Amino acid sequence: MSIDIADIRAAFASCDLDLEEDAASTCVSICTEFGLSSDDMAAQWDAYSMNQQLSGAANADGLVAFRSYLNQEKTKTKASVFTSSSQKRRHVKTPVIKREAESQDKLESLYNMKSPEKKHTRSFSSPSTSNKVQRTNGMFSPVSLQSPPGNSYEKRTDAGKTVSEFNSHLKKLSEGLGATTKRRIKVAIPFPSRNQAVDASYMYTPLFQRAIALDEQLVEYEELVKDRFKLDELKPVGDPSPAQVTVVGRIVCEAAEGKLNPSVVQIEGSRKTCGGQRVLLDLSGVPNFQIFPGKIVALEGIFPDTRSPMTVKRFLEPIPAPPSTTSASRIKEIQKEHGKPVRVLTACGPFTTSSNVDYLPLSDLLQIVVDQKPDVLVLVGPFIDFMHPMFQDGLVKYDGMMLSFEEIFLFKVMTLLNNVLAQDERIQIVIVPSLRDANHQYVYPQHPLNKKKACEAFEAPEYAKVRIHVRFVKAVVGGESNHEFLV
Known part of the structure; x- marks a missing residue:
């Protein structure tokens, strides 16, 4: 030119x-x-x-x-x-590519593909024929991004190693209650009204409604403190008193954008009791404590006048979550009736190796589930980890096609679960999404996964028993969260 x-x-x-x-x-x-x-x-x-x-x-x-x-x-x-992928801008993007008619036919054929009937023969290895969507060489990842031959997941030498064990003196039972009774364990929502709906809208809550919700938390905790510690009344935050008083409030920082340290800690009371007043705290007399912005606490201290900070003497113990409501007599009846405890198996993601997205660790985990036959399987995300370099770059392919994150979850995660349910459909599966899941909303509290979409990979309608988030398991009250509150 x-x-x-x-x-x-x-x-x-x-x-x-x-x-x-x-x-x-x-x-x-x-x-x-x-x-x-x-x-x-x-x-x-x-x-x-x-x-x-x-x-x-x-x-x-x-x-x-x-x-x-x-x-x-x-x-x-x-x-x-030459910049490494870990230094790239962390931006999740779902690859969108116009597919030709032939590619679309391939994609549709995956939905109609049947799971192979051949059972697993290895107890802790990657099955070669167990996936509903068969793995091919290099599937879901370019050849250039495969694991080095000497450092691959398949060649590890410590598979199945027990790192730590608790209550080893108790008798080990390899199978759960349902393995012999052939009955599903009941897994129920303890507080349905508080559970997020799949289609719930977010980021549209007016500011005054958020303030009301935060204030209701304080008022509820005040009543719990009075019941737990047998107190007749709590003093409002901000009311001077030469005597030692007990107050309940939320920890806030004195500086609007400053970092929390012992010299700028304030306590904010509820609007109902004190109009939301704030008081600076003097923590020099407390030997040890653990606080963070937003934490609701009950403390004892002296607030002589409004010109001085409140001298804290001690923090009252936090009130734990409610215990199981099943009576001891009922638990004994269950034990006599069946003679076996409920077995719950829990695993946390990510379920891929750092070099590819073939989901071999998940395959091996589910092989253990088939062998040990737990009553409940709890899988905590991330499943489609947006921090994985291949998901960041949008390089994930299957049979020459670019797939969206939703399709990857369907073909690689849910089809593996389908193989488990095909062999033992009484297992209850609980899936908990993560903020790092690229196929899910980046908001906390998170919505449950869309069960209708997720269960499209299941061969039989009765497999669609996937339940999400906090649940009861017989006489156990449990809750799951993979969000790190304290950073």
């Missing part, structure tokens, strides 16, 4: 830019050096001059600085090619 002075002048004129007589030849050399067209040259000079607040016609001195700027940008571009 040859560029002459006339092309440069025409390009600058079309952008309404002035160019000095002796500067046109410099523009030609810049275009040759950096492979720019005359229009690109004019457009880039226009942007550069605006950013540098240059006025007047383009001259030789200005073009020298412009050449240095282009050299710097070229160097940055080369350096970014």
Whole structure:
């Protein structure tokens, strides 16, 4: 591509830019050096001059600085090619590619594919024929991103190793209650009204409704404190008293955007009792404590006057969650009736290796589930980890097709669960999504997974017993969360 002075002048004129007589030849050399067209040259000079607040016609001195700027940008571009994927901008993007009719037929065929009837023969290894969607060499990952031969997941030497064990003196039972009774363990929602709905909207709650919800938490905790510690009344936050009093409030930071430290800790009372007043706390007399912004606490202290901080003597013990409501007599009846406890198996993600997304760890885990026959299986995400380099770059393919994150979850996670239920449909499966799941909403508290969509990979309708979030398991009250509250 040859560029002459006339092309440069025409390009600058079309952008309404002035160019000095002796500067046109410099523009030609810049275009040759950096492979720019005359229009690109004019457009880039226009942007550069605006950013540098240059006025007047383009001259030789200005073009020298412009050449240095282009050299710097070229160097940055080369350096970014060698930047590791861990240093890239963490931005989750679902690959969207228009599929041809042939590719769409392949995708539809996956929904109709039957699970192989061959059972697993190895207790803790990656089954080669157990997936509903059969793995092929390099599936879901380019060949260049496969594990090194000497450091692959398949060649590990510590598979099945017990790292830590609790209550080892108790008798070990390899199978759960349902393995002999062939009955499903009942897994129920303890507080249905408080459970998030699948289609619940978020980010639309008005500010005053959030304030009301936070205040209701404080009022509820005040009543719990009075019942637990047998107190007749609690003093409002902010009311001076020379005697030692007990107050309940929420920990806040004195500085609006400052970092919490012992010198700026405040307690905020409820609107019902004190109008939401705040008081600075003096924690020098407390030997040890653990607080964070937003934590609801009950404490004892002295607040002599409004000019001084409240001197804290001690923090009252937090009130634990309610215990199981099943009576001891009923538990004994269950034990006599069946003679076996409820067996719950729990595992946390991610369920892929760092070098590929073949979900071999998940396959091996589910093989153990089939062998040990627990009553309840709890899987905690992430399943589609947006921090995985291959999910970040959108390089995930299956049979030559780019798949969305929802399709990956369907074909790689739910089909594996289908294989488990095909062999033992009494197992109850609880799936807990994570904030790191690329196929789910990035909001806390999270919505449950859409059961109707997730269960499309199941062969039989009776398999669709997947239940999400906090549940009862017989005489046990449990809750799951994979969000790190304290960072």
